[in-house]
Amino acid sequence: MPIVYDPFARFYDLEYSHKEDDLPFYLDVADTYGAPVLEIGAGTGRVTFEIARAGHEIWGIDDSARMLAIAAKKQKTLAPETNARIHLHQADMRTFDLPIRFPLCIIPFRAFLHNLTRADQLATLHTIHRHLLPGGILAFDLFVPVHQVLSKGEWHVDIPASELADPAQNVSLSAHITHDPVKQWLAITNIYHDKTADKAARERKARMKYRYVFQPEMELLLLHSGFATRACYGGFLGEPYDFHSGIMCFIAEKMTTRKRNSTA
Ligand SMILES: C[S@@+](CC[C@H](N)C(=O)[O-])C[C@H]1O[C@@H](n2cnc3c(N)ncnc32)[C@H](O)[C@@H]1O
Incomplete structure (x- = not known):
């Protein structure tokens, strides 16, 4: 994949810095499942900085150097104790390799949908799986193809x-x-x-x-990559999924080998 967001970077915060509807969901999973949090597609830090402000250590990856440069500039304006909790790295979500394992991975604002082929989707899920602790949680949102x-x-x-x-x-x-x-x-x-x-x-x-992916298709991709879907909500406040809501919020759990075999 080419580095898609480099040409968008200058305009990203103008378009999306005022988006806040998803923050309660990601803050809640960070409070519930713990840190350090791994964020895929951290971008200019919209969600990253809120999680760090709430007291959680967070590691973010993104493949766009320009998005990360904007994040780094904003990071310097944060309180020193918040700043110290943030680790941002340039890497591709399909192939990244970080030195620690996480209890929680988040993929905010449908960044997973930038995987354009089934091979990309599975590579990303396998790479995340490898970075999670046993029983670790993957939380992410997608738009519904209405x-x-x-x-x-x-x-x-x-x-x-x-x-x-x-x-x-x-x-x-x-x-x-x-x-x-x-x-x-x-x-x-x-x-x-x-x-x-x-x-x-x-x-x-x-x-x-x-x-785009449909809800049962996403569940199968997760299952194939060693995750069990624990919940799929229709909104960021835990509303039941009903397709027309336009949003899917997934909570999936990394399965152990034994559980994987009994699910197959
Ligand atoms: C919709 S933006 C989300 C940014 C930020 N998390 C937010 O919610 O505002 C998607 C992000 O995914 C990143 N991205 C797209 N493809 C990627 C890839 N293959 N590997 C890593 N990051 C990628 C983009 O550079 C962009 O920053």
């Missing part, structure tokens, strides 16, 4: 500057999305219109893809 999205082939969304985190920056966004139902891919082209930049830099393009 019918309204699956019925379309191609569509367009405009987001005005007023809906981004800092309207004063006068950056707006046009997103063009195409759907490949065979590969289960949504391919997104974002064009950021930066009215304050000089002419040559006024339009910045960035592309990414998600491979």
Whole structure:
């Protein structure tokens, strides 16, 4: 996979730093299952820093040097005791290798869906499995591929500057999305219109893809990788999963070899 988020990095916090709906879920799993926490796709530290502020040690990996550079700049502004709990590393989620084992791994904000093939999905889950302690927990959220999205082939969304985190920056966004139902891919082209930049830099393009998964498909991927699904919620406050909620929050447990054999 190319490093997808490098071209997005400059605009990421403008688009998402005000997202807070998932924080109670990830803070709750960190309080319940303990630290050190491993975070996959830590990005600019939106979730990472909240978990560290709550008193938990956290190790985050991300493959985008530019996203991590923004995180590192923000990390310097944190209180020294919070800063000391954070360890960020540039690595690919399919192949990373860290020197410690964790009781909990989180993958916030559907970063798992950047695995575009079954081989990528399984490589990521196997690598996480290897980094968890016996009985360790994997908690993550995905979007549900709802019918309204699956019925379309191609569509367009405009987001005005007023809906981004800092309207004063006068950056707006046009997103063009195409759907490949065979590969289960949504391919997104974002064009950021930066009215304050000089002419040559006024339009910045960035592309990414998600491979969506259905709930039973995710459970099978987990099972195949040595995880038992303990819960799948329909929201960040533990609401029952009902498909239309648009969100799946999974809690899965690393199985021992004996349990794996009896589940097969
Ligand atoms: C939706 S962002 C989430 C960032 C942050 N966790 C948050 O919630 O704001 C997805 C993140 O996954 C990272 N990512 C995508 N593919 C990756 C890969 N193969 N290995 C590691 N990180 C990856 C991106 O660079 C990006 O920072």
